[in-house]
Amino acid sequence: MRVRVRDTAQEAGLAGSAVRDGAGQWIPAVLRVLLGALFIVHGSGKLMAAIQDPHIPGFTKSVGAIGFHPGLFWAWLVTLVEFAGGICLCVGLFTRAAAALITIEMIVAGLTVNLARGFYWTKGGVEVPLIFAVLGAILALAGPGAASLDGFIWGGRSRPGITGPPASGSRPGS
Numbered sequence: 150m151r152v153r154v155r156d157t158a159q160e161a162g163l164a165g166s167a168v169r170d171g172a173g174q175w176i177p178a179v180l181r182v183l184l185g186a187l188f189i190v191h192g193s194g195k196l197m198a199a200i201q202d203p204h205i206p207g208f209t210k211s212v213g214a215i216g217f218h219p220g221l222f223w224a225w226l227v228t229l230v231e232f233a234g235g236i237c238l239c240v241g242l243f244t245r246a247a248a249a250l251i252t253i254e255m256i257v258a259g260l261t262v263n264l265a266r267g268f269y270w271t272k273g274g275v276e277v278p279l280i281f282a283v284l285g286a287i288l289a290l291a292g293p294g295a296a297s298l299d300g301f302i303w304g305g306r307s308r309p310g311i312t313g314p315p316a317s318g319s320r321p322g323s
Contacts, residue, residue, distance in 0.1 A: 178295045
């Protein structure tokens with residue numbers, strides 16, 4: 150007699166139990182809040198510098214030095230993507246767009262700034278931007294998960310210009 154592992158796992162309640170019980174919708178939500186909080190911290194440092202001097206001299210110079218001109222435009226864009234994007238992720242508003250922008254920013258930062266320094270974050274390498282980019286891409290694809298403003302406002306319906314499955318847990322049976 151041949152025992153199939155899949156059937157045994159299902160009988161034991163192991164296969165897909167988190168998703169079946171609805172806990173799976175909380176995984177993107179936890180990831181969303183964690184990543185959002187990290188980006189609020191990263192963006193707030195730049196924003197505080199910008200409040201003291203709207204030209205953000207140190208960051209603008211750094212951005213210009215790696216070839217992004219005008220440096221002031223790109224410095225403000227990065228600051229807003231990090232700070233506002235972090236807030237959007239924390240509350241689950243425009244989650245896919247915010248996560249996609251953060252992913253793009255981290256890919257660009259990783260390639261233009263960190264890659265030349267190697268892999269490890271202790272030497273300013275690409276490790277942290279890579280992790281942030283992957284987490285952002287997961288959120289951009291998976292959506293906000295449970296307890297998000299996206300789910301509350303749009304109720305799981307597709308929004309104009311947004312493709313992919315609706316936010317999980319945003320309507321019964323999803």
